[in-house]
Amino acid sequence: MGKIRNPKELHSYREELLAKRTASRKVIAVCCGTGCNASGARKVAQALVDEIQKQGLAKEIDVRPTGCHGFCERGTLVLMHPEETLYQRVKPEDVPAIVEKTVKNGEIIAEHLYDDPVSGEKHVKEYEIPFYKHQERLILGKNGLIDPTKIDDYIALGGYQALAKALEMGPDRVLDEVKRANVRGRGGGGFPAGRKWETCRNAGRQQNALPPSGEAREGGSVPAEKRYVICNADEGDPGAFMDRSVLEGNPHAVIEGMIIGAFTIGSDEGYVYVRHEYPLAVKHLTVALEQAREKGLLGKGILGSGLCFDIKINRGGGAFVCGESTALMASIEGKVGEPRAKHIHTVVAGLNGKPTNLNNVETWANIPLVIEKGADWYTKIGTKSSPGTKIFSLVGKVNNTGLVEVPMGMTLRQIIFDIGGGIPKGGEFKAVQTGGPSGGCLPADKLDIPVDFDTLVEQGSMMGSGGMIVMDDKTCMVDVAKYFLNFLKFESCGKCTTCREGLRRLHELVTEITEGRATLETIQLIEELAATVEAGSLCALGTTAVNPVRSTLQFFRDEYLAHVNEKRCPAGVCKALITYEITDACTGCMVCKKRCPESVISGDKKQKHVIDTAGCIKCGICNDVCKFDAVRVY
């Protein structure tokens, strides 16, 4: 079928698709997100296709390579609909048995089931697994049902119905709905999207001269003033991949959100600014845009309305700072990606000096939901001040790493322990950093705070774009601060003295602490300097960059003082301050002696070994390989 000419045709097209699909056809969804791909998901999917073909089941079973299911720790994930049986860590060689036993005979293969490291239980259904059970996957859930390269999959699930509804509602009512739903920007700032849209829409025109229901654009004419909508997909936080997974797994949700935004604001041109390092996201988005154009969902006269809108992809070159809205717009304009002062907001004068509405991937993906189900439904999820869900990338020292989507207001403890399964190898929780490299580190006594935009800021951290790094008792908090300062001093654009020189100096000072060269004055200077970097920098990169060092100083001051006063690293991380020693528990097994890269361990078989500390490079291999817990770090 070619172009869908109006909402009625969209409806009947969907009915046709559903009729074809309900014929008791099973779906096997293979997670082919970047994570699972790395563990061979494409090969698993191909093996499944081949095997199903071989067994003559192709008519009954649809093998669907999908986007990320979130549980990256356990890839490759194979999810069988409609039973929702989940097999994890599937390899291509497992496929014949899976098809023979499970697909044909409904027999469960125990070895592919998820076994809970906490309770030891095995789970058959995806929704029974604690990792999934406590989530509310409004956005991510569709990833497991859609082949992102097929627009029909999205339409069959009700895709683009929100757009049809929005066209019928008209811009005023759509705006009202988004405002009432209080969708807050998922890029980190948490600014209400509705208010942003409204300012952009009204920029440069008289309030009372607003065209009712987009009539001014009837017949495909260009709106009076050029306006842009932009999707920020320049996700640069180390270890964060929420936006990538949404774009890879469900690009049409983002596109649909942007079309609705463009309709409301009065824009005919959109951009997705996506990292060059996200090739799969770019590929899927490119395919999705082409298919949307073919179906008449982008271009002139969308679904028979007067709406004209198209989207271009702009690939970023890998600068973290280009995720900042003004730097991003400069980059699209072909200039150096450097932020500018926002005394005049980008909604008034943004890309090419025109009113520009920028939202992040996840925010755009929320829009179709809000329109389809309404603000009343949406505001029932999450908290009053932060409605809806938020996707986090849960990483670090936690059993179940991956992407999790939870209603706002869930506590850190629920996310880390109920969903994340707690700390691996019997370790103890020490801190969690939320909000990416410029977020704060919160200690154990903050575990019961609800996660929403405002509470996190109150507690000295931030939502950011949704990074969540869990740290255990073997993590040195001074070292953590040093790590993030190192990242940020390099990723600062270098324009402001406070950010460029300030972060360089903060890194130097924290390094002095980790190397035992600091005094109490160093800590005082860090605090003074951090205040100036925060107050004096132009963009949010600089003003938030001090969060890691400041929050660790606030919550883990003892650890700083141990480094400074006692020249000791309590977590045993900072190399200049630690010593490795073999204790009496040594059985003389000689394993550490063989593995020591510097050959500084001596001792005969069945005799206690000794480390020559003068030559020791503190690599920690002896500690890692010792089976008798006989290496002490102090």
Place this chain on the structure above:
Amino acid sequence: MTVKFTINGVGVESAAGANVLDTARRYGFEIPSLCHHEAVVPYGACRLCLVEITKGGRKKLTTCCNYEVLEGISVVTDSPAIRQHRAMVLELILAEAPDAEPVRELAKRYGVAFSRFEATRAVEGEGPRDCILCGLCARVCTEVVKADALTFNGRGDKRGVGTPYGEAADPCVGCASCASVCPTNRIAVKDTRDKREIWGRELALVRCESCGAPVMTEAHRDHAVRIGPLPADYYKTCTACKRKSLSGRLAKVGS
């Protein structure tokens, strides 16, 4: 259109589109700055011109070189917080250019006797960088001279400024505007009888037909003729001789 607002409680006015820093200085308020020049678009790099601006009941600390004047705002140019942050910024800048006289003077005026940070060196083991990365050189070269010979490079703590790849840059016309605006006097310009050495280039000088003093480089003259309204003949004599000849002519008219 005229915009009215207050600075330190004093009513001031300025043309719309002007910035707060220029306006404040016009009224005699002292605000330090090292990256601002009226000839180029405000940039906001040095962060010394931090002031408190209250707009619509909300007070915030911001640089004022890139803050456009707005009706009804109130600006405060001095407070304990402003002084504290300016002093810290000056410590950072002083470490970048410890020998530059304008920087040292400014630091002294704001009570910074020395910097607690070691000197910033572009290359390990060499002397201080002596550049505060204000970008005035590159901005003048691009916006005023329109030669585009200088640019920022790198980012974060690896940021630098200069010719592309640090090589002698063909687009440089040797006008030395960069050197004249540099707040740390870091850009070397060497004139001999026939030529000027700058940014690794040697450019022939045009000498005044009348007095023999250097007028400009040949490349600069050609560039000026190409982009400007005046013919090459205009650049045959130096400014002093032009003035002399003009006043001579005017004197004749007068008598």
